[in-house]
Amino acid sequence: MKQDDVLKQQAYAAVENQGETVKNDPYYPGFHLAPPTGLLNDPNGWIQWNGTYHLFFQWMPFETGHGAKFWGHYTSEDLVYWKLEPIALTPSDWFDKNGCYSGSAITEGDKLKIFYTGNVKDEHNNRESYQILAESDDGISFIKKGVKIRLPENYTAHFRDPKVWSHGGSWYMVIGAQTKDERGAVVLFESKDLEEWTHRGILSHADQKPLTDLGYMWECPDLFELGGKDVLMFSPQGIEADEIHYNNKYQTGYVKGKLDYELGVYNHGTFTELDRGFEFYAPQSTLDDKGRRIVIGWMGVPDQNEKLQPTVVNGWVHQMTLPREILLKGEDLFQRPLTEMKELRINERINTTINGAISLEIERTSEVLIDGCIDSMDLFDYAKLKYEPQSRMLTLERQSYTDGKIEERSCILKDPLHHLQIFVDHSSLEIFVNRGEEVFTSRVFADPSNRILKINSQNSPGLKVWNLKSDTIKLENFKR
Template sequence: MTYDEKLRKQAYDAIENHQGMVKKDLYYPTYHIAPPVGLLNDPNGWIQWKGTYHLFFQWMPFHSGHGAKFWGHFSSEDLVNWTLEPIALTPSQWFDKSGCYSGSAVSVDEKLKLFYTGNVKNELGQRETYQCTAESVDGITFTKTGVKIDLPEGYTPHFRDPKVWAYKGRWYMVVGAQTDNEVGAVAFFESNDLDSWTHRGILTKADQDPLNNLGYMWECPDLLELNGQNVLLFSPQGLQADGIDFNNQYQSGYVVGKLDYEKAELSHGGFIELDRGFEFYAPQTTLDDYGRRILVAWMGVPDQNESAQPTIANGWVHQMTLPRELTLVDGKIYQTPLNEMEQLRACESIEQSVSKELATSISRGSEIQIEGEISTIELFNYTTLSYDKNTELLTMERPSYVDGSLETRSCRLPQGLYHLRIFVDHSSLEIFVNYGEEVFTSRIFADVFEDSIRVQGRVNVQAWDLKNDTIQVG
């Protein structure tokens, strides 16, 4: 048995031995992707290939902490029903023995090609990083094809998460990086064959306007086009909280501008947070066959009290967001649930006009739409969403799962609050505000038997119970 085969067997044994305990956890989601066992984090290799959507993910199958990551793999024909596929990558080679870290996927010559960061801790405990590839002819079984990029000069070994795309017959790559003087940056590469890469330089970094002091490391870059403009998504680490902004341990956001491919320069505006909730990180997008730019993110944040989440006791932690479509309106990204999410609806549970207050019960797997003059929504006697017309602030409040103290996240809505679309799963909320103007993504760990909802305002409320059998892991 090879080392790769041994790792795969150990991972499958972990699923077999612990899947029963995981699935019995009443916090385990019913329609969101979550690990079959262990820890899930960054989405990887997000792509529609030959009509099928493939979502790979960072996975630690042996415990609920971080470590030498695998690439797990889900696939879907419709973005609603997902199947767990065989393991795509294991940390089994000299160049990735300490973890197959995050990356992306492209289609070329009828093959699905993965780009990822090989993480190595050498004998002295020092980090080494390599940008590596693997490929498949069936989208299921992958063969590693080795190292394509060694660490360039000018960067520390915190150099990872390659995102690759094609433009006018050439291939391009961005990599999240830290410069030698410990400044977050995005490195830019070019290739004509996906094998030999030229380092074109730094597209943008944290010690230049308008991004001064924007952190010591930038992870998970993704450069895309929306409405004729270039958008750079990335996750900077090291930002200080500033009022209602940057209140998570690490952030995720974007800049909007224009990439000059010839000069390898990205001119852009300031940094905008992508999600205003408690748990959202490492977003990755793909352009599907219908021309939609679709985002998926990890519903978690590194080093943000992960070990305190109650699901740890049952052998799993974290989940993914639902896929969202991105559009750019007046320089701001709007995020909306895909039309396919309506297929999740099993039956309507509420349809009611409310003049002052509605107090009722709701399933822990629900979609809720509220329209009108919205004041306050309280869910499960645990989470409150309230809008203050005087301050123009929408605020989400929940008890900390560390010590129970109340904590908040907020955004400003100058045009007021007039529409909410909320997806409730057993331990998560995704709240789309004003048709995607803002989004709050968060985990919630209310009493598992609590089902109360209270809505205040002059509103129309509609809700649906959602399906609970859309994720197949065995």
């Protein structure tokens, strides 16, 4: 039996043995994508192909730690209901034996093609990295076509996560990199045929003006056009915390500018964090047939106490965010829940006005809509949102799952608080502020029996609460 088949059978067996325990965990999500067992991290290959949305993901099926990653695979026709498909890639070849790392998907002709990084380590733990092509006729079964890019000079082997797109008759690829002097960078490649690639050089780096000392490694780059600007989204590692900014272990954000494709030069502005919560990393975008730029992120952060999350005892860890549309309004990126998310609503439970204080019971899969300004919101006696109108500072507090102490993340709103749209899903919280001006994405490991939502406001905002579906992911396509 081929090594690819051996690894697939072992992974399917792991899901068969552990899957029920995972699904029965009270923290397991109802409408967010999560691993059937083991560890999930970066979204990969995010694309709409032949009318179907495909989301691949970094997956370690055998344990809740990082290791030789597989590519798991979800599909959806409507972005609400999802199917877990057969495994797309296994670390079964010499060029990816220590992990099929992150990458992206494109359409060429009638084929779905994916580029990903093959991770290789020798007996002394020295790393090698390769950029690899695989392709599919049906979007389910993939054939690896081998190494297309080897490590250029002047970079360490931390050289990964290819994102590919077409422009002006050529294909382009950005790769997250670390230079030999241990500075984060994004590297640009160009190809006419997806086979032979030309190294165009560094597109941006940690000290490219107006940036200064922006980390020792940049992961998961994604460059796309939005509202007449070229947006580079990436996840830098090694930024020092600066008051209310950069408080997670690693960050995710974007710069805006203009890419000169002929010269391979990208002039851009300052770096802005994309999400203000505790867990958000490695987002990837795609353009769908409605013309929307849709982003999905990993609701986790590398090396940020992952092993201490309470789901680990039940054999799984991490989940994805909801898909979000991103828009450029003026100079700022806004993120908004897709209109399809309204299909998650089962019934409207509450429709009222808040006068002073309100305390009510909600389901652990709920949507909360607040039209107006609040002073504070307390969810399940675990997470608290506070607003200071004079400074326009919005702060999310939660109990740390490591030691129970209160930790917080904050932002300063450009406009006074006037709208909140909140998605609660067993152990996750996504708060869209002022119709997408800011977003807080976080895990909330509250007592599963606690369903109490408390809101305080002197401004009489409107409040609506819906119960949401909790059975949107099907496993029947996932087969041995």
